[in-house]
Amino acid sequence: DAKTTQPPSMDCAEGRAANLPCNHSTISGNEYVYWYRQIHSQGPQYIIHGLKNNETNEMASLIITEDRKSSTLILPHATLRDTAVYYCIVSGGGFKTIFGAGTRLFVKA
């Protein structure tokens, strides 16, 4: 599975959009991009995944570049409860899921 690179931490003002980037330049054609988040002392929470097209659900939007080498997770109106570690994972649909260090997002009032 392809490796991902994320900034270690980011800040966002409450009510503003949080844009979390992820680089996955070695992604292959059948690999999906998944995003999870982990709020302190809880289990990770699945957010969204995509292959080529942009995706949106009730939690977030996922924008994948045309060459698929990077993606951005967008939380449209961040709240204090969105403070968490966000993990971007690339996987070919098999069982193995490798978590990187993730991005620690701080949402500030």
Next chain:
Amino acid sequence: DTEVTQTPKHLVMGMTNKKSLKCEQHMGHRAMYWYKQKAKKPPELMFVYSYEKLSINESVPSRFSPECPNSSLLNLHLHALQPEDSALYLCASGTSGRTTTNEQFFGPGTRLTVL
């Protein structure tokens, strides 16, 4: 039901004890996972079961023994653990095997302390 449950929430055990962690899901998923997470680190995959058969063992020491009695239940039997095994143990169930994607749904974890 979109929930994965884990019991107990907290566990303290001595190095000579035998204990078990339990996980249950009712989402119809046929893949189930155990992860270990140390403080301030990402989760690390330990075991994967697919259709109740062990599919992946990430070279985990034999003092950790997984079991999948049926498609809804996953256990992790612990014996002769070391203090460095203290961690948050996470269970997940996932869509892999039924679909081409692998969304995973995690339980809240069991926080294990080995004395």
